[in-house]
Amino acid sequence: MDEYFISIEKHFQSARGSESFLISPEDWHLMEIWKENGVPVVSALRGIDVAFAKHRSTKSRDQINSLKFCSRFVIQDWVKNRVRNDRR
Secondary structure, three states: OOHHHHHHHHHHHHHHOOOOOOOOHHHHHHHHHHHHOOOOHHHHHHHHHHHHHHHHHOOOOOOOOOOHHHHHHHHHHHHHHHHHHHOO
16 A cells, blocks of 8 residues: 555544554545645645644534544645745
C-alpha cells in the first residue's frame, strides 16, 4: 500500500484517538483525489490537525468520523502553501 495513504490514515486515526477506526471507502476515494491533484501529504496532515483543533474548541461531544470533515482544511493548507511557493 502507498505510504501517502498509510500516513494520512494513521494520522487521522491518531487524531481521532482510535487506532482501530476504519477509513470508509468514500474517505479512501477522497485521499485518491487529493493525491491525483498533487496535495502533499504534509498538507493533509496539517489540515487534519487544524480540523480536530477547531472541532475540539467547539466543545462538541460529537466525534469526527470522516476525512470529509477535514477536507476544507486540507485544501486551505495546500492552496496557502502553493501561493507561498509561487511567490518565491
